[in-house]
Amino acid sequence: MDERGSESGRVPAFFIALLSLLTLAVLYAPRYERARLAAAVVPQATPIMPAAEVWLSTADRKLKLAPQPDVPMTPRGTAPADITIDIDARYQTIAGFGAAMTDASAWLIRNRLTEAQRQALLRELYGPPPNLNFNMMRLTIGASDFSLNLYTLDDIPFGQADPQLKYFNVAFNLPDLIPTVRDILAIHPELLIVASPWSAPAWMKDSQNLIGGELLEEHEGAYADYLIKYLDTYRSHGIPIFALTLQNEPNYSPISYPGMLMGAETRARIISKYLGPKLAHRTPKVSILDWDHNWSHPEQPLAVLANPAAARYVDGVAWHCYEGSQHAQGRVQREHPDKDAYITECSGGDWSLNMNGELLWFARNLLVTGTRQWARGVIYWNLALDENHGPHFGGCTLCNGVITIDSGTGAVTRTDEYYALAHFSRFVLPGAVRVRSTDTDADKGIANVAFQNATDGSIVLVMVNVKTTARRVSVVQGDARVEYTMPPESVATLVWNPDLAGMWIRRAYRWWSGKPLPWRIGDPKTLPP
Known part of the structure; x- marks a missing residue:
């Protein structure tokens, strides 16, 4: 075949390919448009974070074991905390x-x-x-x-x-x-x-x-x-x-x-x-x-x-x-x-x-x-x-x-x-175990003790602020962080589930960064410096 005959054979093939692409575009355009419109209308979901439940009493008796708004938990991060709870360091059974x-x-x-x-x-x-x-x-x-x-x-x-x-x-x-x-x-x-x-x-x-x-x-x-x-x-x-x-x-x-x-x-x-x-x-x-x-x-x-x-x-x-x-x-x-x-x-x-x-x-x-x-x-x-x-x-x-x-x-x-x-x-239910928590009484004016219940694994942290001024307290346990402001002269009990908290913390961190959490729950060797 001469050069001219070869060129005339390529032209029909090109139009056949173009016609196929146009057909596919017509068929899939509505689907693409619907997906694009849906993406534009529905906002990106915000991850649901766990929270610590709080009960509070004050020395002036205005609050007596009163339930407070839950305190959200966030990824632990690298910032220092006032109280570090280590559930692997276990002491007496209650x-x-x-x-x-x-x-x-x-x-x-x-x-x-x-x-x-x-x-x-x-x-x-x-x-x-x-x-x-x-x-x-x-x-x-x-x-x-x-x-x-x-x-x-x-x-x-x-x-x-x-x-x-x-x-x-x-x-x-x-x-x-x-x-x-x-x-x-x-x-x-x-x-x-x-x-x-x-x-x-x-x-x-x-x-x-x-x-x-x-x-x-x-x-x-x-x-x-x-x-x-x-x-x-x-x-x-x-x-x-x-x-x-x-x-x-x-x-x-x-x-x-x-x-x-x-x-x-x-x-x-x-x-x-x-x-x-x-x-x-x-x-x-x-x-x-x-x-x-x-x-x-x-x-x-x-x-x-x-x-x-x-x-x-x-x-x-x-x-x-x-x-x-x-x-x-x-x-x-x-x-x-x-x-x-x-x-x-x-x-x-x-x-x-x-x-x-x-x-x-x-x-x-x-x-x-x-x-x-x-x-x-x-x-x-x-x-x-x-x-x-x-x-x-x-x-x-x-x-x-x-x-x-x-x-x-x-x-x-x-x-x-x-x-x-x-x-x-x-x-703190019978069978709970006291676990390690940083003693903050002398330096922070916040006495605290922590326990883990045997029944459901929940963490109970009791804190006492003996000062006449409010005290901001940061608490970390596993992957999670809690920030709470203790009112003057008050007693607070915080309760959360570390397994549930760890699950949502891992999901939230991956959603935010696109990467897995850089440390593991309960493993001090992998904690950030």
Whole structure:
């Protein structure tokens, strides 16, 4: 074929190709136009970010555990933060929070409230969230200073003895205390009860009196049997006891209510020779807690734990808040990391130094610092008292309950201590683990403690601003950052789910940058500098 013939063959092929392209354009133009118009009309979606839920209380009582607008979470970034939470650094497991059901508290609840009021109040205090979810309680074995009269569970005429405990009985507890505790167990069957005696029966003591004196060594075995009989009798009434202490405040001898001195040597001897062996094989287990007195004398429980024969039976140490530093708990825990710590008594009151209320003190000093110093549980003193700080038999005349029940009308008032405890008990569920968080109390004026719930993995951060000015606080955990301004003199509980937060943070970062997040949740080796 010559050159001219070759050129004429290319022309039809060109027009055929052009015609094909025009046909395709006609067919697909409407689709392209619709897609272009849709893109012009529908804006680019903004990624949905997770948020931290917030509940707030203020010392001026204008806000009381009030829900606040959620605080949005953002990518962690490289900026420094005030508080870094590391959920891989895990400490003690939390047993719970609560208050003592003293004779006074039980009497008020039973005799100053109607049945409907009583059930509503107990559900509020012990029901699951959004109720307070109290999970712990303390009971007195016999009378305390918050009883209507003096008694033990084996009172006999002066000059007689009852080593076989033939006259043991719980008659004083049958009208009010036992029915009230049973009502609570019906609401919260997993309630953990710690029981403590204020005095041995008078016939066991050198003073032959419930007030003052010490336990006679010849009756130490009978005293252990007395405590065990209490456990058995209460169980027969449907009330299991979780833990037992030998003596309330054994380093103090009160002059107006039942009490008894009991030194470390005596406690170690009773535990190692009598109580420990007799409880060792019981099912379910009843824990023995030593001390049950103030932070100011850590040498006391350390002396008992230094006795190997006693230490093998001791499960932990019970602490009171009235003297000394919470760091005593940490000292004992460092020396005996296999022993638990519990705060088993702390009371607020209308003291002259506390005219501005006690929300901040209890939230910061007792609950935040107490749990940072290894407490697995915190039990306030009286659950309920009346408008006259009673009824009581000697002892504290200005103590507050978690609630106040008006002895005339039955009206219930919730105290500062109620809200301080609620910031923990409603959100930090039994089985939660305390996790590492930066201590910002000294430099920032913001006390804080963090936990991770076992049930859903949620993070709970409680912060206390004791300053009279607002404080901006930045918090990072995993991939997420939270910025929150604490109002003056306030307590805030923040709750979020780290898995959900991490998912949305990763999506948001990829949407914004087109790149994967440059670090991984929970891996400190990949965190930005």
